[in-house]
Amino acid sequence: MSLKVLIIGGVATGPKTAARCRRLDPEAEITVIERQDLVSYAGCGMPFYIEDVIEDFDELLGGATIRDAAYFKNHKGFTVLDRTEAKRVNRDMKTVTVENLRTGMAGELPYDKLVLATGASPIVPRIKGTELQGVHRLYNPHQAKAIKDALDAGAREVAVVGGGLIGLETCGAFAARGCHVTILEMMDRLAPNLLDPDVALLLENYLVSKGVKVAKGSPVSRIIGEDGEARAVETADGRRVEADIVIVAIGVRPNVELAKEAGLKIGSTGAIAVDEYLRTSDPDIYAGGDCVENTHTLTGEKVYAPMGSTANKHGRVIADNLNGMETVFPGVAGTVVFKALDWHVGVTGVTEGKARQLGYDVVTTLCPRHDYSNYIPGAKYTVIKLVADRKTCRLLGCQVAGEGDGVKRIDVAATAIKFGSNLKGVADIDLGYAPAYSTAIDALAHAANVLRNKVQGNAHGVNPLELREMLDRGDDFILLDVRARDEHGAQTFRDTRTVNIPVEELRERHGELPKNKPIVTFCVIGVRAYIAERTLRGLGFKDVAFLDGCLKAWPFPEYLTG
Numbered sequence: 120m121s122l123k124v125l126i127i128g129g130v131a132t133g134p135k136t137a138a139r140c141r142r143l144d145p146e147a148e149i150t151v152i153e154r155q156d157l158v159s160y161a162g163c164g165m166p167f168y169i170e171d172v173i174e175d176f177d178e179l180l181g182g183a184t185i186r187d188a189a190y191f192k193n194h195k196g197f198t199v200l201d202r203t204e205a206k207r208v209n210r211d212m213k214t215v216t217v218e219n220l221r222t223g224m225a226g227e228l229p230y231d232k233l234v235l236a237t238g239a240s241p242i243v244p245r246i247k248g249t250e251l252q253g254v255h256r257l258y259n260p261h262q263a264k265a266i267k268d269a270l271d272a273g274a275r276e277v278a279v280v281g282g283g284l285i286g287l288e289t290c291g292a293f294a295a296r297g298c299h300v301t302i303l304e305m306m307d308r309l310a311p312n313l314l315d316p317d318v319a320l321l322l323e324n325y326l327v328s329k330g331v332k333v334a335k336g337s338p339v340s341r342i343i344g345e346d347g348e349a350r351a352v353e354t355a356d357g358r359r360v361e362a363d364i365v366i367v368a369i370g371v372r373p374n375v376e377l378a379k380e381a382g383l384k385i386g387s388t389g390a391i392a393v394d395e396y397l398r399t400s401d402p403d404i405y406a407g408g409d410c411v412e413n414t415h416t417l418t419g420e421k422v423y424a425p426m427g428s429t430a431n432k433h434g435r436v437i438a439d440n441l442n443g444m445e446t447v448f449p450g451v452a453g454t455v456v457f458k459a460l461d462w463h464v465g466v467t468g469v470t471e472g473k474a475r476q477l478g479y480d481v482v483t484t485l486c487p488r489h490d491y492s493n494y495i496p497g498a499k500y501t502v503i504k505l506v507a508d509r510k511t512c513r514l515l516g517c518q519v520a521g522e523g524d525g526v527k528r529i530d531v532a533a534t535a536i537k538f539g540s541n542l543k544g545v546a547d548i549d550l551g552y553a554p555a556y557s558t559a560i561d562a563l564a565h566a567a568n569v570l571r572n573k574v575q576g577n578a579h580g581v582n583p584l585e586l587r588e589m590l591d592r593g594d595d596f597i598l599l600d601v602r603a604r605d606e607h608g609a610q611t612f613r614d615t616r617t618v619n620i621p622v623e624e625l626r627e628r629h630g631e632l633p634k635n636k637p638i639v640t641f642c643v644i645g646v647r648a649y650i651a652e653r654t655l656r657g658l659g660f661k662d663v664a665f666l667d668g669c670l671k672a673w674p675f676p677e678y679l680t681g
Contacts, residue, residue, distance in 0.1 A: 121146040124441060125215060125228055127205045127377065128236030129153035130162065131427055132408030134186070135434025136234050136441075137197045143442040149197035150228065152217060154204040157260060159186040163427045165263040166285075169270070170292035179260045208233065208381035210401060232403055232441050235378055235391065236434075239371035239409035239425050244280070248342025253349035254365045257285060269364055270296055277301070278352040278362035280339050282309040284457055285368040287322075290331060291460040293364075300331045301360045303352060305338040313455055315470045317485065317583055318504050318518045320674030325462055325520075334358055371425060373410040386412040388423040395447045396440045397433055405440065407433025414450035417468055417515065417536060418477060424451050454533045456526045463501070465529035468516030468536045471506050480509040484570045484580060485668030487644045488562035490523030492554035500644075501525035502672045503566040505532075505542075509574055512541040514567070528563040542567045542574070569645075578649060579664035581639050583673055586666055589639075590614060590678065596637040601625065601651040606643070610670070610681035622647045622654070629658050641666040 124140055124147055126133045137149050151158070161179045168179055177185060184190060188199040200217070206225070207216040214227045241256040243249055253274070255266050270293075277293045279286045282304030293300045302309065308319040309326075323333050337356040342349055342365055352360045373390040384400035386392035390412040397405050409425035411433070429451055439446035456465035474481045483506050489498040501523030506516035517532035519525025535545045545567040552559060560568070572578035581589075589596060590612075598614060600607050601622040611617055620628050622642070632638060638660060640648040648665035655663045666673070673679070 121148050122441070123147075123229055123231040124149045124234065125230035125232070126151045126234040126236060127215065128234075128238055128408070128410075129155070129158040129199070129201075130160065130236075130238060130408075131430035132236035132238075132434045132437070133234070134159045134191065134195075135431050136236065136407070136437045137191070138195045139435050139438035140441055141196045143438060143444075145196075151191070151197065151199045152203050152205050152215070152228070153199060153201045154220060155259065156202055158188060158191065158199050158201055160260050162259070165257055165260060166288040166292040168260075168263050169267050169289065170295045171267075176260065176264055179263070205377060208377055208404075210381055210404075213403065230403075232405065234437055234441075235399070235404065235406040235410060236408045236430075237374040237377060237406075237410045239373050241367065242370045242372055243367060244339065244369060246339060246341050248344055248349065249367065251342055251344040251349040251365075252347050253363055254342060254367060256367050257289060258371075266364065266366075270298070274363045275299055276362045277364045277366065278303060278360045279366045279368060280352065281366075281368035281370065282306075282333070282335070283312065283368065283370060284310070284455060286366065287459045287464075288457050289366050289368065290326070291458060294326075294329060294331055294460055298364075301334060301352075301362070302326070302331060303334045303337075303339055303354060303360065305336070307336055309333065309335075310464075313466050313470075314464075314518055314520075315472060315504065317668075317672070317674055318502070318520050321502060321520050321672060322459065322462065322464060324674055324676060326459065329460055331460075332360075334360070371409065373412075373423065373425075375410060378406065378410070387421050388412040390423050392421075395449070396445065397437050397448055398440070405437045407437050413448075415469075416450040416452050418473075422451065422453065424453060426451075426455070452533050452536050454529065456529055461522055462520060463522070463525045464520045465526050466516070466518045467529050467533040468514070469506065470516055470518070471504075474506050474508075474515050479515060481515075482507050482509045482570060482573055483582065483667075484566055484573060485582070485672040486562070486566035486569055487521070487668055487671035488523075488565055489558060490525070490527070490562060491557050492559075495554050499523040500671060501528070501562060502668060503528055503562055505566045505570050507542055507570055507574070512543065512571070512574055514540055514542060514545055517563075523562075528561075531561075531563055542571045546571065569649075572649075577653075579652065580667040581664045582667050583675070586639060587675055587678070590616075594637075596639060597632060599632070599638050599640045599651065600642070601640050601647045602642050610679055612641075613678055613680050622651050625651055625654050626658070629655065629660075632660070634660055637662040637664075639664055639666055641669045643669055644671050645669045 202220045337354040343351040384392040391406045408430035436448045454467040499522035501521035504518040546564045598617045600619040607619040640651040642648045
């Protein structure tokens with residue numbers, strides 16, 4: 120007798136499970152239920168469609184071959200019932216009660232194995248005005264098309280409510296189309312669940328330099344309308360932002376209602392609890408994608424980390440296990456990458472803040488480096504932040520931000536974290552090198568070596584946040600600019616404690632510096648500042664450190680001249 124596999128939910132996990140299951144079992148009866156009219160689409164491509172990088176709407180749906188019910192039947196060999204909603208899971212009878220949303224007819228579908236791929240829904244704040252025309256939640260291609268149509272009709276004032284992943288990606292799309300964009304984030308920094316404050320500030324400075332306005336620290340209190348259309352957004356502290364397009368992007372929550380009503384276990388994150396085989400608390404029901412929680416591979420904690428890549432991996436694992444292969448899904452490392460205008464931003468592992476919460480003896484570094492050899496035209500900077508455990512030198516996390524190819528470094532760091540590598544291991548990886556692809560010592564390896572120097576006591580860094588506190592407190596120290604005089608004259612710290620002695624003159628002029636005061640050295644990216652620290656320590660100066668990331672990673676432009 121053929122296996123009856125019933126899958127609730129399309130888009131990523133559902134179709135992936137069905138397609139792999141069909142390849143593994145040509146005889147299985149496979150049915151996918153999807154309540155929307157779009158069965159499978161490139162949701163992660165929607166910001167690029169809004170930006171006009173993708174011009175044809177159908178490209179989001181599969182291009183020349185639209186992935187509708189007929190496509191899956193003819194090309195993949197399984198049945199899709201679109202515009203069909205699962206109303207109830209009857210575990211005792213192993214059936215699902217469904218309703219055809221076109222006809223209103225109800226029925227029962229039997230299963231041997233059930234897969235829940237019910238996804239997630241955007242969180243809508245409980246504020247006045249979310250129902251107004253012009254207020255959008257970017258959760259399917261129809262929403263993307265409505266937004267793009269509004270832009271094509273002339274809308275240009277955009278308020279993005281939420282400075283997380285979706286908010287930042289859509290912000291870039293709007294800015295690229297010449298819109299006036301304001302990001303409203305209720306927390307004290309952008310991407311608060313992804314980035315540490317120092318990296319988040321660098322991203323914010325970049326966006327502001329490109330004309331994006333950023334309002335932080337106050338939640339949106341209402342959306343103001345006129346004649347049924349959005350006109351402005353108001354925050355709790357009284358700020359008003361004019362807007363004819365409002366994007367509500369404050370996050371998503373897992374769709375777990377079916378699972379709850381069926382008595383399945385819900386995890387601590389609020390998503391469906393599954394084991395390493397993606398089985399729910401019912402051994403005949405599996406679940407995957409944005410409706411389930413995952414295990415963080417580094418911390419062992421349960422996390423809610425909805426990502427399209429994870430959803431597709433889940434589909435493959437579930438299909439394997441439906442066919443007796445006992446495939447384990449090992450979890451996630453929290454790897455996220457995104458594009459904000461021309462910056463590439465990413466994170467993997469844990470942040471500095473999270474590592475400290477976990478009790479690690481944390482050591483970090485900020486390293487700005489070119490993505491490939493600077494004598495090749497087009498080389499660009501990326502700032503890399505590494506987080507490691509001082510005791511074991513194990514790499515715990517990596518963040519990148521900049522115009523350069525930081526995503527390549529995130530991928531290497533994610534691999535290193537998966538296999539428990541220490542900093543030396545990261546520096547020793549035999550990466551591909553050619554001047555057009557990387558520097559001779561890759562940017563990530565360089566950052567690992569800087570951190571190794573810190574652990575070994577051969578380098579001492581001061582984080583930009585620490586230096587700002589020193590400046591604001593009025594600490595008695597020397598801020599030593601070791602760049603050339605013309606560089607110092609063009610831009611330096613707006614502070615009387617700043618002294619300029621080029622690094623090549625330091626041995627001759629070190630007598631001008633007091634040995635009884637702390638000294639913080641800086642340059643552009645850190646190389647000369649590090650050399651200066653080593654030089655001064657060799658000359659008998661005891662309290663010397665360099666500014667992590669130096670001016671390239673300094674996130675407080677108001678402290679600088681020029």
